[in-house]
Amino acid sequence: MIRERIYKELLFLDGGMGTLLQEKGLNPGELPETWNLKNKEAVISIHRQYYEAGSDIVLTNTFGANALKFRDSEYRLQDIIQAAVENAKEARTLAGVDDGRHYIGLDMGPTGKLLKPMGYLGFEEAYEAFAEVVRCGVKAGADLIHIETMSDTYETKAAVLAAKEESDLPVFATLIFDEKGKLLTGGDVPSVVALLEGLGVDALGINCGLGPKQMMPILCEMRRWASVPIIVKPNAGLPKQRDGHTYYDVTPEEFADCMEEMVEEGACIIGGCCGTTPEHIRMMTNVCREKAIHVPEKKTDTIVSSYGQAAVLGDMPLIIGERINPTGKKRFKQALKEKDIDYILKEGIRQQEQGAHILDVNVGLPDIDEPAMMEEVITELQGITSLPLQIDTVDAKAMERAMRIYNGKPMVNSVSGKQESMDMVFPLVKKYGGVVIGLALDEGGIPETAEGRVEIAGKIIKEAEKYGIERKDIIIDVLTMTISSEPEGARIVLEALEKVRRRYGVKTVLGVSNISFGLPYRPAVNSTFYALAMQKGLTAGIINPGSEEMMKVYRSYLALMNFDKNCEAYIR
Numbered sequence: 420m421i422r423e424r425i426y427k428e429l430l431f432l433d434g435g436m437g438t439l440l441q442e443k444g445l446n447p448g449e450l451p452e453t454w455n456l457k458n459k460e461a462v463i464s465i466h467r468q469y470y471e472a473g474s475d476i477v478l479t480n481t482f483g484a485n486a487l488k489f490r491d492s493e494y495r496l497q498d499i500i501q502a503a504v505e506n507a508k509e510a511r512t513l514a515g516v517d518d519g520r521h522y523i524g525l526d527m528g529p530t531g532k533l534l535k536p537m538g539y540l541g542f543e544e545a546y547e548a549f550a551e552v553v554r555c556g557v558k559a560g561a562d563l564i565h566i567e568t569m570s571d572t573y574e575t576k577a578a579v580l581a582a583k584e585e586s587d588l589p590v591f592a593t594l595i596f597d598e599k600g601k602l603l604t605g606g607d608v609p610s611v612v613a614l615l616e617g618l619g620v621d622a623l624g625i626n627c628g629l630g631p632k633q634m635m636p637i638l639c640e641m642r643r644w645a646s647v648p649i650i651v652k653p654n655a656g657l658p659k660q661r662d663g664h665t666y667y668d669v670t671p672e673e674f675a676d677c678m679e680e681m682v683e684e685g686a687c688i689i690g691g692c693c694g695t696t697p698e699h700i701r702m703m704t705n706v707c708r709e710k711a712i713h714v715p716e717k718k719t720d721t722i723v724s725s726y727g728q729a730a731v732l733g734d735m736p737l738i739i740g741e742r743i744n745p746t747g748k749k750r751f752k753q754a755l756k757e758k759d760i761d762y763i764l765k766e767g768i769r770q771q772e773q774g775a776h777i778l779d780v781n782v783g784l785p786d787i788d789e790p791a792m793m794e795e796v797i798t799e800l801q802g803i804t805s806l807p808l809q810i811d812t813v814d815a816k817a818m819e820r821a822m823r824i825y826n827g828k829p830m831v832n833s834v835s836g837k838q839e840s841m842d843m844v845f846p847l848v849k850k851y852g853g854v855v856i857g858l859a860l861d862e863g864g865i866p867e868t869a870e871g872r873v874e875i876a877g878k879i880i881k882e883a884e885k886y887g888i889e890r891k892d893i894i895i896d897v898l899t900m901t902i903s904s905e906p907e908g909a910r911i912v913l914e915a916l917e918k919v920r921r922r923y924g925v926k927t928v929l930g931v932s933n934i935s936f937g938l939p940y941r942p943a944v945n946s947t948f949y950a951l952a953m954q955k956g957l958t959a960g961i962i963n964p965g966s967e968e969m970m971k972v973y974r975s976y977l978a979l980m981n982f983d984k985n986c987e988a989y990i991r
C-alpha cells in the first residue's frame with residue numbers, strides 16, 4: 420500500500436521530535452527515547468498533534484534507540500522500541516486516524532559512532548545494532564522503516580541492509596547534506612543515489628542540517644539522478660544561538676510556502692526535522708494538500724560509486740585500471756602470498772595518479788583464502804582511495820563478501836551466459852546493487868562469430884531482467900582474444916561491440932591488451948586496438964594506465980572527440 424501510494428500522491432511526514440521533547444523538559448544528556456517509558460504521555464501527545472496536523476506518517480521516538488547508545492542505560496532496548504511503537508499506535512487511535520492509511524515509521528538514526536576506517540566501529544557491528552532495532556520494530560508492528568540524519572554512506576548501507584534483511588517493510592532513507600551538497604564523509608548526491616537505489620530503498624532524500632531554502636538546490640540535483648520518490652524533511656531554518664540555546668526561526672507560514680515549491684520541484688514525501696512543530700506541519704499540509712507530485716522519471720545512467728564519488732559510464736570512455744591482478748605478474752603473486760597489502764595498495768594509488776577512473780580488484784590465486792583476502796584488500800583500498808572499485812572474482816564467497824562490505828555501488832566482474840554463473844551472480848547484484856559485466860560466453864564456450872557473442876549478450880540481459888536488474892546495470896564484454904591465435908579476432912570483437920551497443924543499448928567493456936598476447940611490440944598493437952574500440956563506442960577499457968602508449972591514445976581520443984574541452988588534459 421505505502422509502496423504504491425508514494426508513486427501516486429503526496430505523503431506527509433511529521434515534524435521535529437527531539438526539539439519538542441526539549442521544550443517539554445528533556446534534560447541535556449538524557450536519552451530522549453527513554454521518555455517512551457518514563458514520560459509516555461508527552462510522546463503520545465506529540466505524535467497525536469502531528470496526526471491531527473495532517474501527517475500520514477509519524478516516526479517513532481526511536482532516533483537514537485540502538486544498542487550502542489543504550490549500552491549503559493537502565494532500560495532494555497526492546498522495551499523502549501516496543502513502547503515507542505505502542506505510543507505512536509495509541510496516538511493514532513486518539514487522533515481518530517486508525518483507517519489503514521496512516522502509518523508508523525520506525526525511526527533509525529545514526530549509531531553515534533564512526534565506522535572504520537574513520538572510526539573504530541566495524542561494518543558488521545553497525546549492521547547488528549540496526550538489525551536489532553529492526554527486529555524489535557517489526558515485532559512491535561511498525562509499518563515502514565525510516566533511516567534518517569545519516570552523514571556516512573557506509574553506516575547508511577549497514578542500516579539499509581539490516582532493514583531489508585530483517586523485514587519486508589518499505590524502507591525510506593534520508594541523509595544530511597551540507598550546502599554544497601556533500602555528506603560529512605564526502606559523498607555527493609549521485610554517489611548516494613547510486614548506492615541507495617542499488618540497495619533497493621523505496622524512497623530516499625534529505626533531512627536535517629539545513630532549512631528548506633538551502634535544501635532546494637540539493638533537491639534539484641537529486642531529481643537529476645534519482646528514479647524513486649524523493650523525501651524532503653528540512654529543519655525550521657539554520658540553527659541559531661541565544662543564551663546558550665539553539666533555536667530555529669523559519670515560521671510555519673514560510674515553511675509551508677517553501678515546501679509547496681519543493682513539491683513543485685519534485686519532492687514526493689515531505690515533513691519537517693529539528694525545530695519544526697505541529698503548527699509547521701499543519702500549515703504545510705493545508706497549503707500542499709491538493710498538490711500533484713512529480714515522481715522523478717526513471718534514469719538510465721550507468722553509475723558505479725565509492726564513499727565519495729560516482730563514475731558515470733556514458734559517452735566518454737573511462738579507464739578501469741587492471742594492475743591489481745596477479746595474472747602474469749610474479750611480483751604481485753608474491754605480494755598476495757606474503758599478504759603484502761602495502762604493495763597492493765601502492766598499485767591502487769599509482770593507477771589513480773596515472774588517470775584510472777575505476778580500479779579492478781582481483782586477488783584470486785590457487786592457494787590463498789580468496790574471500791578473506793578480497794575483504795581485506797577492499798577494506799584497505801576504500802580507506803585510501805575514493806575511486807570506485809571493480810570486484811573481480813569467480814569465487815561466490817569472495818564476491819558476496821566484497822559486495823557486502825564495499826562502501827558504494829561496485830562494478831562486478833563478472834557474470835557469463837552460463838546458467839550456473841547467472842544463478843550465482845544475479846541474486847547478489849539484485850541484493851547489493853552493482854553494475855555487472857556480462858561476458859559473451861556460455862556452456863558452449865566463446866562463439867567464433869560476432870553474432871554468436873551478441874546473442875549470448877541478449878541471453879544475459881534477458882535473464883538479468885527476471886531478477887529486476889535493469890539494462891543500465893549491465894555492461895557487456897564481447898571478449899578480446901589474441902590475434903596470434905585468432906587472426907580475425909580484432910574484427911570480430913569490434914563488430915560484436917558495435918552490434919551489442921546498437922541492438923540492446925547497453926554499455927560495453929573490454930580487456931584491451933588481451934589482443935596482443937604472444938605478439939612482439941605489444942604496446943603498439945594494444946593502443947591501436949584501443950583507439951579502434953573507442954571509435955566503435957567502447958564505454959570502458961580495462962587497461963594499464965601506466966602504459967604511456969595507451970594513455971597517449973586515450974588522451975588524443977578525448978581531444979579529437981571533444982570530450983576534453985580545449986584539450987586541457989591533452990596539453991597537460
Ligand code: HCS
Nearest residue numbers: 435436437482568627
Ligand atoms: N526525528 C528526529 C530527527 C533528529 S535529526 C527528531 O528528533 O525529530
